[in-house]
Amino acid sequence: MPGSGLILGIESSCDETAAAVVARGARTVSSVVASQIATHARYGGVVPELASREHLRAIVPVVHAALVQAHATLADLDAIAVTAGPGLAGALLVGITYAKALAFANALPLIAVNHLEGHIHAVLLNQRECEGAPDSSPDLLPASEDASLALVVSGGHTHLYLARPIHGVWSYSLIGRTVDDAAGEAFDKVAKLLGLGYPGGPWIDALAAFGNPHAVPFAFAQIKSKAHLAGKLPRTKAAKTAPIAPLDPHFLFSFSGIKTAVLRYVELHGMRAEARARLDRILSLQCPPRTRGEALALCPQPTLDLIASFQYAVIGDLLRKTFAAAERLGARHILVTGGVAANHELRRRFTQEAAARSLRVSFPTLALSTDNAAMIAAAAWPRFLNREFAPPQLSADPALTLA
Numbered sequence: 001m002p003g004s005g006l007i008l009g010i011e012s013s014c015d016e017t018a019a020a021v022v023a024r025g026a027r028t029v030s031s032v033v034a035s036q037i038a039t040h041a042r043y044g045g046v047v048p049e050l051a052s053r054e055h056l057r058a059i060v061p062v063v064h065a066a067l068v069q070a071h072a073t074l075a076d077l078d079a080i081a082v083t084a085g086p087g088l089a090g091a092l093l094v095g096i097t098y099a100k101a102l103a104f105a106n107a108l109p110l111i112a113v114n115h116l117e118g119h120i121h122a123v124l125l126n127q128r129e130c131e132g133a134p135d136s137s138p139d140l141l142p143a144s145e146d147a148s149l150a151l152v153v154s155g156g157h158t159h160l161y162l163a164r165p166i167h168g169v170w171s172y173s174l175i176g177r178t179v180d181d182a183a184g185e186a187f188d189k190v191a192k193l194l195g196l197g198y199p200g201g202p203w204i205d206a207l208a209a210f211g212n213p214h215a216v217p218f219a220f221a222q223i224k225s226k227a228h229l230a231g232k233l234p235r236t237k238a239a240k241t242a243p244i245a246p247l248d249p250h251f252l253f254s255f256s257g258i259k260t261a262v263l264r265y266v267e268l269h270g271m272r273a274e275a276r277a278r279l280d281r282i283l284s285l286q287c288p289p290r291t292r293g294e295a296l297a298l299c300p301q302p303t304l305d306l307i308a309s310f311q312y313a314v315i316g317d318l319l320r321k322t323f324a325a326a327e328r329l330g331a332r333h334i335l336v337t338g339g340v341a342a343n344h345e346l347r348r349r350f351t352q353e354a355a356a357r358s359l360r361v362s363f364p365t366l367a368l369s370t371d372n373a374a375m376i377a378a379a380a381w382p383r384f385l386n387r388e389f390a391p392p393q394l395s396a397d398p399a400l401t402l403a
């Protein structure tokens with residue numbers, strides 16, 4: 001049973017190599033993230049082979065840095081936790097293989113964590129840190145952790161789960177999901193189309209602030225009842241996982257249509273050449289514009305309006321379906337997590353809507369919204385207490401499901 005309460009988390013499912021030390025799932029002692037953005041930026045998306053190579057380069061120094069920052073050695077740990085999926089097979093394998101070797105060599109238990117569960121625990125970790133949950137206590141969870149509706153919205157996922165702690169063990173029911181692209185994928189693809197930087201989310205987030213969100217009225221059609229989808233798997237690039245059919249169509253998302261609508265708009269309004277010219281300039285910029293002057297130097301007003309309208313529509317769709325699901329399920333607390341949860345306008349609108357409905361909404365800090373290993377170590381804590389350890393033959397599961 002718990003000694004130090006320290007768990008080393010390792011995450012390498014996509015394009016960040018991350019390691020963190022977290023105490024009792026409640027306090028981040030260290031968190032190190034090595035981003036591969038510079039490697040993938042010139043391709044406008046993650047190149048799986050390059051991601052594996054970069055993970056191989058980074059994994060040893062990143063884990064070392066996390067331990068040094070925590071003033072800990074491997075001997076101080078209670079366990080090692082690693083992301084087992086979903087994600088890129090080659091990328092996952094780097095983290096898993098290293099975690100297995102470290103665990104074996106130091107006689108530590110190994111805990112396999114689902115990446116999506118990690119994103120949910122990023123919010124719970126923040127919450128425990130804010131509430132000052134005593135990390136000296138072996139108690140699993142503060143009493144306030146009731147059932148919550150969790151929207152995991154990232155580059156690979158747009159999933160709604162009902163998350164419940166039952167006697168300290170978290171269980172998850174899938175309520176809704178995207179049938180094609182993830183919301184973050186739509187941000188990235190639209191940004192690429194408009195000649196903006198990679199990943200696209202932060203660029204769209206920054207530029208949308210200077211555009212009119214009502215200039216282009218993008219609409220989302222209600223996804224119809226899915227008799228024809230019975231037994232079909234979603235068409236997402238990542239996580240070709242649970243069948244869509246048993247889910248209520250009111251809680252299904254689809255983001256491939258809006259991407260095509262933006263493409264049509266760009267072609268119809270002769271914005272193609274402007275986007276191509278912008279891409280060359282973007283590669284020399286360090287970060288997205290911060291002022292209206294900088295934004296206008298990069299994009300004419302109609303492009304800023306298009307960006308703001310796209311973002312407004314995507315967030316509106318996420319918001320409507322999430323709050324409808326909360327109402328249906330009687331959930332009083334909504335968690336929004338994953339890379340897209342870093343979006344400022346999303347946070348503002350979800351916060352406003354929750355206040356209007358007297359519901360509670362929580363987000364992770366910006367650093368914990370995107371991929372990190374603190375969330376993996378935090379999600380592992382209840383499993384550690386339940387002695388749910390990974391078998392020695394643990395391998396990567398690129399399509400691992402949560403529920």
Ligand code: KG4
Pocket residue numbers: 014153154155156157183184185187188199200201202205338339340341342343344369370371
């Ligand atoms: O959670 P994450 O780091 O990795 C995955 O598990 O996919 O999410 C990355 C995604 C990318 O699609 C990125 O464009 C998006 O999160 N993202 C954002 C913002 N920051 C990151 N999307 C909208 N607004 C942001 N500020």
Ligand code: ZN
Pocket residue numbers: 115119154338339370371
């Ligand atoms: Zn993620």
